[in-house]
Amino acid sequence: MSLGPYxxxxxxxxxxxxxxxxxxxxxxxxxxxxxxxxxxxxSVAPAPAPEGSRARARATGQEGRLP
Known part of the structure; x- marks a missing residue:
């Protein structure tokens, strides 16, 4: 599945x-x-670059902790 943008x-x-x-x-x-x-x-608006970057970093960090 292709995930969408932040x-x-x-x-x-x-x-x-x-x-x-x-x-x-x-x-x-x-x-x-x-x-x-x-x-x-x-009520959906594109995330400004800093928020989108932080969200991607948090998601990547969570994926790295999975067993």
Missing amino acids: VIDTRDGRVGQVMAREGGFVQLRPPGGGVEWDCPPE
Whole structure:
């Protein structure tokens, strides 16, 4: 599965990775994993470069800790 970009949920400022689009919502997952949440498409904005870079680094760090 191809994962999507890191974006910001403009309702609360959380950064998440686009996992899917389902039922009229965009499903986002926090960097490094965790519980996905639904976000209306109109509340999704591209993550600025610093936030996207930090999110990718956190996700990579989490992957390195898996057994």
